Amino acid sequence: MTRCPIPEYVRPLPESVYPPSEDTFLFMDALEKERNHIQTLNPLFACEIGCGSGLIVSFFAKHIAPQSCFCFATDINDECLLTTKSTSKINKVCVDTICCDLLTPFLPRLYRSIDVILFNPPYVPTDEVELMNSQPFLGGTEGIASSWAGGRDGMEVTNRVLNDLDMYLSENGVAYVILLQANKPKTITQKLKARGFKLTVVLKRSSQLELLYLVKIVRLKPPHP
Amino acid sequence: MKLLTHNLLQCIVPACRKHHYPLKVTASLLNVEENPFDAIFASRMLERLEYNILLEAYNSLRQDGQPELPPAVPEDGASNEVFLQSLFFAINCLDVVEGAMTCSSCGRIYPIHNSIPNMIVRAIEGEQPPQSIEKEQEDEEEEESEN
Numbered sequence: 318m319t320r321c322p323i324p325e326y327v328r329p330l331p332e333s334v335y336p337p338s339e340d341t342f343l344f345m346d347a348l349e350k351e352r353n354h355i356q357t358l359n360p361l362f363a364c365e366i367g368c369g370s371g372l373i374v375s376f377f378a379k380h381i382a383p384q385s386c387f388c389f390a391t392d393i394n395d396e397c398l399l400t401t402k403s404t405s406k407i408n409k410v411c412v413d414t415i416c417c418d419l420l421t422p423f424l425p426r427l428y429r430s431i432d433v434i435l436f437n438p439p440y441v442p443t444d445e446v447e448l449m450n451s452q453p454f455l456g457g458t459e460g461i462a463s464s465w466a467g468g469r470d471g472m473e474v475t476n477r478v479l480n481d482l483d484m485y486l487s488e489n490g491v492a493y494v495i496l497l498q499a500n501k502p503k504t505i506t507q508k509l510k511a512r513g514f515k516l517t518v519v520l521k522r523s524s525q526l527e528l529l530y531l532v533k534i535v536r537l538k539p540p541h542p
Numbered sequence: 543m544k545l546l547t548h549n550l551l552q553c554i555v556p557a558c559r560k561h562h563y564p565l566k567v568t569a570s571l572l573n574v575e576e577n578p579f580d581a582i583f584a585s586r587m588l589e590r591l592e593y594n595i596l597l598e599a600y601n602s603l604r605q606d607g608q609p610e611l612p613p614a615v616p617e618d619g620a621s622n623e624v625f626l627q628s629l630f631f632a633i634n635c636l637d638v639v640e641g642a643m644t645c646s647s648c649g650r651i652y653p654i655h656n657s658i659p660n661m662i663v664r665a666i667e668g669e670q671p672p673q674s675i676e677k678e679q680e681d682e683e684e685e686e687s688e689n
Contacts (some may be wrong), residue, residue: 335652361586385583387634389547398658411577411634413547417554426550426563430590453664 321380324372326404331396335369335464339524340437340495345376345431347493347519347531348435355385358489360432365390365476366419369464371401371412373435378410382433389413391420392464393453418453419478419487420485429540431485434492436478439464442471442499471500479505483540491535493519500529513537543659545603546587546624546633554663555646562647564595569603569641570585573657577635584626588619602630608636 323337323345325373330336340400348355363382365374368390378388390401398414405412420427439451439462448468450457457463467474475494478485484494506516515537520529545567553562593615600611609628616622643652643659652661 361590385580387546387583387587393662395658395660399656402657411575413544414658415543415547415551415661416658417665422551422554422661424552426552426592453662456664539602 321345321376324375324379324404324408326370326375326407327400328373330370330400333396333460334396334399334400335461337370337372339522340529341372342520343520343529343531344373344435344437344493344495348373348377350379350422350519351493351533352381355381355433355491356467358432358491359383360386360490362386362427362431362432362487363388363435363502364420364431365484367397367414367436367438367464368392368414369397369402369437371397371404371414372392373437374401374412375405375408375410377433377435378405379408386432387413391415391417393418394460397464419474420481424484429490430487432485432487432490434478434482434485434490434494436475436492437495438475438478439495440471440495440500441465443468445469448473467500469501471497471503475500479509479534481486482509482534483512486536488536488539491533492532493533496530496532498530502530502532509534510537513540543638543654544634544641544656545596545636545638547589547659548599548643549633549642551659551661553648553650554661555645555648555650558645558647558650563669564592564599565643565645565652567599567603567638567641567643567654568673569638570656571638571640572603572605573637574608575635575637577630579627579630580634581623581630583609583634586632587622588615588626588629591633596632600636603636603638646688648667 368374374390395416443466447466449455451462451466509516514534516532516534519531548567609631639657641654
C-alpha cells in the first residue's frame with residue numbers, strides 16, 4: 318500500500334493542543350486501510366469530534382474522503398480549532414470548525430445523518446476531579462487535559478458519544494474511535510451489540526505504555542424509524 | 543463559518559432545546575473562499591438544507607456583485623447549473639470570519655471569531671451539564687482476561 322503523506326502543520330503547536338502522537342498515526346494508518354470502504358459509502362457529512370491539531374480530519378479530507386463530502390470538526394478548546402483551521406489551510410482542504418461540546422448543537426438537524434465520525438477521545442483513566450477540571454461545562458477550563466482526561470475507565474467522554482451514536486450515525490454510517498486496553502474494549506463491544514451496533518478492530522498497535530486500538534462501529538441493521 | 547454550518551446549528555441552552563432554530567447570524571467581517579464549484583455537492587446538499595433559512599441568512603449577508611438566490615428552489619433545482627453555482631457560493635464559499643449568532647428565544651449570543659463559532663456553555667453560567675455522563679457499576683469485574 319502506498320502511504321499517503323502525513324499532513325503538514327504549523328509548529329510549534331500551542332501548549333494546550335495535543336501534539337500528533339502514536340494514536341494520531343495509528344488513526345491515519347487505519348483510515349488509509351479503510352479508504353475503499355469509506356468511498357463506497359459516498360459520505361456527505363463527515364466530522365471529527367475533538368480535532369486537536371486537526372491532523373486527522375485534514376488527512377481524511379485530503380486523502381480519504383471522496384469529492385462532495387462536507388468535513389467539519391469540533392473541539393471544546395478554541396486553540397485546537399484555530400490550529401485545525403491553519404492545518405487544513407496549509408493542506409488545501411476545507412474543514413469548517415465549531416467550538417462546542419461533542420456534537421450537541423448539531424442535533425436535531427443532523428439526526429441520523431452523519432456518515433463518518435472520527436474520534437480520538439480523551440481515553441486516559443483519571444479520577445473525577447481531573448475530568449471535571451478539563452471540561453468547561455463542568456466548571457473546568459479547557460486546557461490540554463481535555464485531550465486526555467477520560468474519568469472512570471477513561472470512558473466517560475467516549476461513552477457520551479457511544480450512547481448517542483444512534484442519533485448521529487446515518488443508516489450506513491461509521492464511527493472510527495481510538496480505544497485503549499484500559500477502556501475495556503470487550504465490555505464496550507458487548508454494550509454496543511446490545512444497542513444494535515457492531516464494533517470491529519481495524520488496527521491495533523502497542524505503544525510504550527499501552528495497547529491502542531482503532532475500532533470501527535457500524536449499525537447491525539437499519540435503525541428503527 | 544460557512545452558511546452550511548449555520549444551517550445545521552441550533553441553540554444549546556436546555557430551555558431552548560426543543561426548537562431554537564435557526565440562530566440569527568450577523569457578520570462584521572466576511573471572506574470569500576475560492577472553492578472550486580462542485581455541482582454534485584450542491585445538489586446533494588440541496589436535499590438536506592432548510593432552504594428558507596439559508597435564503598434569509600444569505601440575503602442578510604450578501605454583498606453587491608455576489609450571486610443571488612431565488613426566493614424558492616427552482617423546479618429543476620437539483621440539475622440547474624446556474625442555481626447550483628449560486629447555492630454552492632452561498633453554502634460553501636462565503637465565510638463568516640467575525641460576527642455572531644443569536645437565539646431568538648433566549649437571546650443568547652454565540653460569538654464567531656476567526657471563523658469559529660463558540661457554542662460552549664460553561665457550568666459557571668449556571669447551565670445544566672449534559673445528560674449522559676454515565677456511571678456503570680456492572681462491568682466492574684470484566685476484562686481481566688482481555689489482551
